[in-house]
Amino acid sequence: MVLGGNDVLRRIRHEETFANLDAIAGRLRSRGAAVILVGLSVGVFTDAYGRGYEDLARRTSSGLVPDVLAGINPDLMADQIHPNDLGYRMMADRIEPVLRDLLK
Secondary structure, X not given: OOOXXXXXXXXXXXXXXXXXXXXHHHHHHHOOOOOEEEOOOOOOOOOXXXXXXXXXXXXXXXXXXXXXXOOOOHHXXXXXXXXXXXXXXXXXXXXXXXXXXXXX
């Protein structure tokens, strides 16, 4: 499920996005599930989302990959929004250690 990234495109207020993510993470954690937040950097000069992902991860005891698309250049993109196979491989390589840490 991708909230945050799609919410940015739909121009949903970041407070609403994080309230929704908080509720979802809380429900999942209450059922014993591990949660990994996969962040995206939004904005050139400031990023209202980056701090939100960090705070939410701390509050919900979730894993965090802060900016999963960092360094994924145009050669690794299928279009302006989505990575290609190599870009997704890089994302998986960033998520894997966080997942392994949560599963310990």
